[in-house]
Amino acid sequence: MAPAADRRVALPGTGELLIVMPALNEQDSVARVVREVRAAQPDADVLVVDDGSTDATAERAAAAGAQVMRLPFNLGVGGAMRAAYRWARDRGYRQVIQVDADGQHDAAELETLLAVQAADPSIDIVIGSRFAGKGDYPVRGPRRWAMRMLSVALTSIVGTDVTDPTSGFRLVNRRALALWAEHYPEEYLGDTVEALVMAHRAGLTMRQVPVVMRVRETGRASTNPVRSAVYLLRVIVAIGLAMVRRPPRGGDS
């Protein structure tokens, strides 16, 4: 029993802050990101949500000290996040930060998000934006126009600047958690775009904050003209859907 005795025993978290990483086939980066995040926020619990990775993502995340929630089949980022938000709500976490597992988000910027809510607790959602002035993140061509369009539309809907609508680097408090634990769009882009519209309609407040993001290091990069055009179309659909859909009833916020 000697070797097992010093293994860290994970107990149900009742902590303050949960850091969630949706991860799909990110075995090359997930362990490093988990370690960076744990080093940057030692008091936080880290939850990796893996839905159907075919590589060693879950094992490596667990070995790096994260709790790993494995979903039986692929639900996309939206499904993974809703599961995580529900988990966080049931465990009574006060704040949840979503971080990409691919190493694009800098663990040092977690503090940036937290600082915004610490300074103004009335802000329910803090969005880390890579286009808001800090650092320079290269996105060009149709994808850039699509993002611009999305940004303009979303900004006018929610009434506050959202220059990086698809950012997966977000902090939420309990009020937003209560909403998103029950209602979180699972469609492509819905998880980022429609979720914000939904939150706005539910009366939640949001604020973006500039962060530095790194360019994707491992795994697939998603840039070619056809994909970008499809992306643009889906952006339009996503905005349209977000606009015409009835806000969820019985949102328990």
Add this chain to the structure above:
Amino acid sequence: MPTTRLTIISVIVAVAALVLVFELLRRRRLREKYAVIWVLISLATVVLAAFPTLLRDAAHLVGIQTPSNLLFFGSVLVLFAVSLQLSREVGLLEEQSRRLAEEVGALHLRVEELEKKQQAAERGSETGRPTPGSEAQSSRRTSAQ
């Protein structure tokens, strides 16, 4: 009359469809809520196939020149309604299975935690005292609660 042959063929096809629906019903492959609509549709098909003049009269009644056009119009309408309803149901089912998947993920994680906790407790009772790590952790957690 050349149409008798046609009538026979279409009656056979329509009856076959009706038998298929009943067979599915009998084997409990068709839920009650869909059964009614399919039985109605296949019955109507049999009737129309057996009495083609009905179709002609109906077309005349609503002012459609070619009776088959009424048939096409009716079928398209029915199929549209049915497939729309099915899309709705599929969406519902997908949502339910997603919820289940999310629940399963959460339950898995809870079971794992409980197992770890139990193992830690067993190790603790074996050595006569809790392992330092787990004790420190559990007291921190409970005090935070």
